Amino acid sequence: MSATLQPAVVPDLSTATSEVDNLDVRLRADASSRQVAIRAFAFAVVWLLAGSVFGLVASFKLHLPDWLVGNAALTFGRVRSAHLNAMAYGWASSAMLGVSVWMVPRLVHTELRVPKAAEAGLYLWNVGMVLGIIGILAGYSDGLEWLEMPRYWADPFFVIGGGLVGLSLLSTIAMREVEHLYVSVWYIIAAFVWFPIIFVVGNWPTFSGVESAAVNWFYAHNALGLWLTPVCLAAAYYFIPKILGRPIYSYQLSLLGFWTLGFFYSLNGMHHLIGGPLPTWMITTSVVASGLMIIPVIAVGVNQHMTLNRRFGALRYSPTLRFIVFGAVAYTLVSLQGVFMAFREVNRLTHFTHVTVAHAHLGLYSFVTMIMFGSIYYILPRLLGREWISERLISWHFWAVGIGQVVYLVPLTVSGMVQGVAMSDPNSTWEQVIQAMMPGLIGRSIGGTLLTIGHCVFAYHVFLMFRGAKPRQGLPPFHEVAPIVTRRDKATFVQGGVA
């Protein structure tokens, strides 16, 4: 993880004074967050690989139930929980910590404050991860969805670790050298304030029975909406304008999206318990709040689409933009899908089926993970001071995970609906239900394999970057401004513009 403090290419400083000032601010901001962000991305990639292996094993077990049954640690219940926690808290959250500590100093035009606290927080978070995953595999699960890691061994590390990173970020924002807070900063502030609250409430040990179920889904739904979502939207609102060189289409819409997310989202979780033994008003409130989520979703979707409008060609040039726009579109899709799945009539069909699993992956993978990939493609070269080694590896990564998601999500969603219909039919036997699901389960494993291949390519590329490898062709992949994800018409380009 050795890295130089200098950027790969020192830009020409003989320009206007304001540009030099800009550059100086940017370089100081990047240098201050560099160590923490680099380590965060290194941890994230390790968890990405571990989580992928757990996920793949769990997926294969659904259609090969006799596979790996000799060892209790490798049984479905443990491996599946290890997969979820490794991906949500290990990969996505570590990457988000790195993106947050890198982005905030840039956006508030100052250096990261108390970086040692952020670094300590990152280490504590990952100590919690190791203890948590070991605990789950050893059979010490808390037995709560999204909160399986042992409450007393692992969870305190997340509260303290996340708190320390939050302390560093909030101190940086307090010492800012800009008057206003950009919408990305609002999202990050909110995420680091909301997360400790929902995490502590979700883990509070006194709940039992129906109340425990209600608190569990309050946490699990908000973990996606009030922790993972805000940081990913913050990244999208930063990188899309940055790469296109134009501000977002409507700043008012972006603020509307942020504040309505804050006001409506925390009410949503109870729609997971439709049909459960909870007060009807509670479920109905949640269904109504889920419907109101149309407002922030449309605000974000329209804003990001209109910012990119008539500039879609940019997707062929920037890996960051391609991954992030993929993620932003997925955000709109998963949110609209979530709104409809919250309605009782739809929920009656989809509840307890693989539609829910596909929906969760559309959110946590297609939205969150793709935005984190895009962010790392932008940030890591700036932190390490060297270019990505190979455009081909980036291209392989994108297509492996892009195709993998289609192969994963489409069959699983369709067979989940078939499963729902079959389960609603009193004349269907359970064996018939299982047979109806089988194509989706096999598709899920094939898709998961493609995703894992993509992750290995990405991890190998990151490893090469950390090792300081030089681009094979002698020039960095972005030396020429030419399409990097599709190679079509590359020959028509000359350096600096279209031929």
Place this chain on the structure above:
Amino acid sequence: MLPSSLAVTVAITLLGLLTVALFLAAYRRGHFDRIDAQSLIPLDDDDFNVTRPWESEAQREARMAEHGPLRPAVTPGIWGGAA
């Protein structure tokens, strides 16, 4: 009715009030003023006047009219690397 919903009701109310407090603090401190200027915060001067090969001639001319002559994007990595 209450025993099964009290904890969640309190937690959601707490989060809601926190968000309301944050909103009011933001309003009082003028964070909803000068909206157009706020949208420019992530963009540095050198983000505006670099040639972007995907832009049409009309878009390029509009960029030049607003930000002056464009510089060729010769800096390695400007679209994704280490610029």
